[in-house]
Amino acid sequence: MFDTLALASLPDEDEALRPKIRAVVQQAIADMPVESRAKSWLGFDAAFSRLLGQEGFLGLNLPKSYGGQERGPFARFVVVEELLAAGAPVAAHWIADRQSAPLILKFGTEAQREFYIPRVCRGEAFFCIGMSEPGAGSDLASVRTRAERTDKGWLVNGQKIWTTNSLHSDYMIALLRTSGKPEDRHAGLSQLIIDLKAPGVTIRPIVDLTGDAHFAEIFFENVELGADALIGNEGDGWKQVTAELAFERSGPERIYSSVVLLDAWVRHLQAVGRDDDATLAMVGGYTARLATLRAMSIACTARLALGESPVVEASLVKDLGTSLEQELPIAIGDDLGGHPDEPVDAGLYRALLYVTQIAPSFSLRGGTREILRGIIARGMGLR
Amino acid sequence: MDRNELLEPFDKMLEALSTPAQVRAIEGGAPYAPLWEELVQSGFLDALVPEHAGGAGLALADVGPLLQALGRHAVPLPVGETMLARYLLAAAGQAWPEGPIAFAVARAGQDTVVPSGLVASHVLLECDGALVLADAGSGNPQPTGVNGSLAARMRWDAVPAGTVLPAITGGLRAVAALVRATGMAGAAERLLEMTTAYANERVQFGKPIGRQQALQQNLAVMAEDVVASRLAAQLGCAGGVVASLAAVATAKSVTSAVAGRIAATAHAVHGAIGISEEYDLQLYVRRLYEWRLADGSESYWNRLLGKARLASADTSIDWVRAQLFA
Numbered sequence: 001m002f003d004t005l006a007l008a009s010l011p012d013e014d015e016a017l018r019p020k021i022r023a024v025v026q027q028a029i030a031d032m033p034v035e036s037r038a039k040s041w042l043g044f045d046a047a048f049s050r051l052l053g054q055e056g057f058l059g060l061n062l063p064k065s066y067g068g069q070e071r072g073p074f075a076r077f078v079v080v081e082e083l084l085a086a087g088a089p090v091a092a093h094w095i096a097d098r099q100s101a102p103l104i105l106k107f108g109t110e111a112q113r114e115f116y117i118p119r120v121c122r123g124e125a126f127f128c129i130g131m132s133e134p135g136a137g138s139d140l141a142s143v144r145t146r147a148e149r150t151d152k153g154w155l156v157n158g159q160k161i162w163t164t165n166s167l168h169s170d171y172m173i174a175l176l177r178t179s180g181k182p183e184d185r186h187a188g189l190s191q192l193i194i195d196l197k198a199p200g201v202t203i204r205p206i207v208d209l210t211g212d213a214h215f216a217e218i219f220f221e222n223v224e225l226g227a228d229a230l231i232g233n234e235g236d237g238w239k240q241v242t243a244e245l246a247f248e249r250s251g252p253e254r255i256y257s258s259v260v261l262l263d264a265w266v267r268h269l270q271a272v273g274r275d276d277d278a279t280l281a282m283v284g285g286y287t288a289r290l291a292t293l294r295a296m297s298i299a300c301t302a303r304l305a306l307g308e309s310p311v312v313e314a315s316l317v318k319d320l321g322t323s324l325e326q327e328l329p330i331a332i333g334d335d336l337g338g339h340p341d342e343p344v345d346a347g348l349y350r351a352l353l354y355v356t357q358i359a360p361s362f363s364l365r366g367g368t369r370e371i372l373r374g375i376i377a378r379g380m381g382l383r
Numbered sequence: 384m385d386r387n388e389l390l391e392p393f394d395k396m397l398e399a400l401s402t403p404a405q406v407r408a409i410e411g412g413a414p415y416a417p418l419w420e421e422l423v424q425s426g427f428l429d430a431l432v433p434e435h436a437g438g439a440g441l442a443l444a445d446v447g448p449l450l451q452a453l454g455r456h457a458v459p460l461p462v463g464e465t466m467l468a469r470y471l472l473a474a475a476g477q478a479w480p481e482g483p484i485a486f487a488v489a490r491a492g493q494d495t496v497v498p499s500g501l502v503a504s505h506v507l508l509e510c511d512g513a514l515v516l517a518d519a520g521s522g523n524p525q526p527t528g529v530n531g532s533l534a535a536r537m538r539w540d541a542v543p544a545g546t547v548l549p550a551i552t553g554g555l556r557a558v559a560a561l562v563r564a565t566g567m568a569g570a571a572e573r574l575l576e577m578t579t580a581y582a583n584e585r586v587q588f589g590k591p592i593g594r595q596q597a598l599q600q601n602l603a604v605m606a607e608d609v610v611a612s613r614l615a616a617q618l619g620c621a622g623g624v625v626a627s628l629a630a631v632a633t634a635k636s637v638t639s640a641v642a643g644r645i646a647a648t649a650h651a652v653h654g655a656i657g658i659s660e661e662y663d664l665q666l667y668v669r670r671l672y673e674w675r676l677a678d679g680s681e682s683y684w685n686r687l688l689g690k691a692r693l694a695s696a697d698t699s700i701d702w703v704r705a706q707l708f709a
Contacts (some may be wrong), residue, residue, distance in 0.1 A: 001575055002610050007444075007617035009708065085700040256700070263698050270693060282681045284689030288636040291629070291703040298615060320607045354618040376606055377599035378580050 030369025454569025
């Protein structure tokens with residue numbers, strides 16, 4: 001079962017990107033404290049994203065004619081792995097690079113491609129995803145926010161919530177109801193690009209339990225969009241969103257959210273010289289699981305590289321990956337708290353509690369655990 | 384070579400030879416020689432042996448799927464061990480016997496449990512720093528007393544006479560652990576298939592039990608564990624017969640750590656029938672439990688892996704890349 005997920009290796013030409021991206025990252029984050037690096041893909045730094053664009057590390061999957069690198073998913077794997085291993089602030093370009101630009105490339109008009117994609121590749125156009133709505137959560141098909149056709153284009157009214165980085169983004173790709181009612185479910189949904197500076201858009205940050213505000217709620221009050229805001233075909237929104245989620249769920253981002261913390265903990269163990277059997281077994285167990293997840297993630301990337309859309313396989317890797325990501329801070333907390341006489345570095349302490357607090361989001365973003373397991377069950381022929 | 388060109392005929396052969404009835408018969412004490420003769424004739428036992436020594440000269444990465452298939456079919460003989468032993472003997476320029484070879488790591492004067500020890504003519508034995516191929520009888524094999532088990536309790540008071548081989552880097556236990564990890568990945572896969580099929584067939588409350596969301600959630604986790612087992616076993620095999628400590632440890636740690644969860648879900652979904660002797664589930668579950676203990680469980684390999692990891696100043700990702708993905 002799921003035989004297509006088999007050991008694959010990163011091609012040499014993509015592996016060759018590693019020294020250069022590593023040098024860029026090291027220079028940029030040399031002075032960043034561990035607790036900031038532990039924010040991993042929630043760290044927002046527009047200048048860093050522009051630097052990545054200048055150095056050719058954005059748009060790795062996108063055609064050269066639109067400013068991309070035309071390298072494919074393996075190249076992106078190497079670059080993302082290096083970014084996350086170091087804890088570089090990737091949030092600014094993250095969604096545009098991973099989802100929005102590939103979506104526009106696949107479903108957008110030529111004019112949309114030429115307008116948006118080169119700026120994404122330069123790290124100059126940031127996107128957020130407008131899927132969730134109050135009361136909807138994982139039930140995307142129940143979207144209520146409407147876009148109605150007008151003489152000039154579209155008129156948008158409604159509200160989105162839990163959108164990551166919308167405060168700092170230029171555009172939202174929103175899943176909106178363009179016909180029918182919420183009861184019509186998948187039918188009548190479309191994706192539109194919304195300029196977040198348009199009149200009628202109000203963005204209100206949602207401060208989270210760590211004190212940060214990555215999420216926001218966004219209100220649309222008679223927001224006027226041009227006819228060219230529609231991506232793909234009217235009514236195809238559901239199909240397009242499903243394809244988009246395969247990009248989102250399959251990458252290394254779903255296994256490395258706690259890896260900066262893991263490394264900080266290993267350095268702590270090395271510093272205090274603790275090497276009893278229980279400690280060694282714990283380090284070894286997490287190392288083995290991390291290695292296996294890396295193999296699974298590369299296996300999934302190999303399916304993407306073949307042009308497939310491994311929705312079920314990506315769900316499987318994401319669920320297993322986020323389980324490890326969430327288990328790590330709890331286990332490391334027990335380990336450090338279980339040795340109360342060991343001095344713990346202040347940065348490690350802050351990083352640990354930050355990751356512990358934010359970890360519940362790891363299995364929420366991009367599809368909740370229970371929904372993903374439902375997708376896997378369908379792939380097993382159980383539904 | 385295309386993986387399937389090798390695997391498909393092997394899998395078909397095992398499907399025909401290692402039927403549940405045959406497995407039960409051999410576990411019950413029936414002679415294994417007729418089954419072994421068929422395996423010898425197939426030529427697959429020499430898959431790893433270099434071509435100049437009369438084998439197929441395949442890498443362990445290519446043969447890994449075959450080792451998994453042995454677990455899928457609960458083959459009641461040490462076929463994987465024999466394939467690897469023949470490779471090691473060929474590499475040492477030594478001839479090999481026709482019969483099945485089991486692996487044993489022992490200390491002189493101490494009992495040790497040898498998987499497939501009751502159905503082996505020879506034992507590749509690591510004892511007191513020596514590596515020797517000896518007659519199985521030299522260890523006075525005794526049943527473990529566990530129902531259906533083909534493992535033997537064996538004991539040597541000194542290194543026995545036999546063909547002497549050069550020591551293996553990392554020890555014989557590491558080679559044996561690869562056989563066990565791949566076998567576990569295969570048995571786990573069979574359990575997943577059986578359990579999924581059963582969930583679709585078994586009707587309760589007017590619908591197949593697999594329609595229950597609670598079961599679907601557990602079966603999805605089971606699938607994740609089974610795929611993780613397969614990839615971990617493949618990582619182990621990618622390093623060759625004498626793999627790095629990290630490769631072996633990862634393979635055996637992950638396959639052993641999830642074995643209990645996989646078996647538990649298989650049983651929970653099957654209900655009481657899964658516990659019965661007559662139903663085939665037990666053939667694979669018993670092996671998972673036995674192989675988890677054999678050649679080092681997850682904590683054994685985790686300790687070794689953790690020690691190696693802590694000795695390095697690399698980041699975790701760099702370390703696993705260098706040790707396992709190079």
